[in-house]
Amino acid sequence: MKNIGYLFVFMAFALFISSCQSGNSETQSAAANNPDSLRIVSLNGTITEILSLAGLEDQIVGTDVASTYPESIKSKPKVGHNRKIPVEGVLALNPNLVIGTTTEVPKETVEQFRQAGLKVLLLDQEYSVEGSRNLIRALTDSLNLKLKGDSILSSFDKEIADVKSFPESHGKPKVLFIYARGSGTMMVGGSDTQVDKIIQLAGAVNPAKDFKDYRPLTSESLVNYNPDVLLLFDSGLSSLGSAEGLLSVQGVKQTNAGKNKKIIAMDGQLLSGFSPRLPQAIKELHTKIHE
CATH class of the missing domain: 3.40.50.1980 (Nitrogenase molybdenum iron protein domain)
Incomplete structure (x- = not known):
């Protein structure tokens, strides 16, 4: 009786696994x-x-x-x-x-x-x-x-x-990512975000390591982070009216990035998608950081 019970449980488990995988099998069959x-x-x-x-x-x-x-x-x-x-x-x-x-x-x-x-x-x-x-x-x-x-x-x-990946180091440029949809919507990318990862792969450091995900940008945090480079999606920079619009945001001109007008804009999907174009994204960001 025990063996029959075990057999029943095994068959039920196998049926469950099969049902979980059926969608994928049907997709493969159709393709x-x-x-x-x-x-x-x-x-x-x-x-x-x-x-x-x-x-x-x-x-x-x-x-x-x-x-x-x-x-x-x-x-x-x-x-x-x-x-x-x-x-x-x-x-x-x-x-x-x-x-x-x-x-x-x-x-x-x-x-x-x-x-x-x-x-x-x-x-x-x-x-x-x-x-x-x-x-x-x-x-x-x-x-x-x-x-x-x-x-x-x-x-x-x-x-x-062909792309040299540089590990994070305190001696490397500080690159802060700002997500912008006009001056009324500006967020900073923290740790464990796509932009945090791509910044590291490009041989730089994200100074916003004190939180995860995104937080609203404040002039105080901007000055405290004091980035060497400000990084945005090109659509985000356009929403601010180009680089001059970003430089007019409170706190920006007090940072090294603002003083040196070191602002980088890249295509959003290229920068954060981690797609087959990831090598291109790493190379482009690294080049722009060190120009």
């Missing part, structure tokens, strides 16, 4: 049998980049607003920000697969997609060199595109090998 039949809505800019590199750009019928690369992707219908996705807007595009990351798409939104009969593929995204590799591998494997994944990773590894 393998007829990739052209996929109608994908991508809810992450980096996922969109990988899909495009893997030859599936034509199968993307909609994206989130952060999907800005390649340039041709900008013509695709936008369904909003990945954390606030209108389910009706996605359904209107008649997709059969929605892809996003585990930390960005709300659980209730995922449940609504599934109730509507959509397959949903959610992947982990870690902001590191290895995390970028893992995301490329996981996505291409899930779509049964291993050879495409191998090719993307081969290029990625060659480019990473």
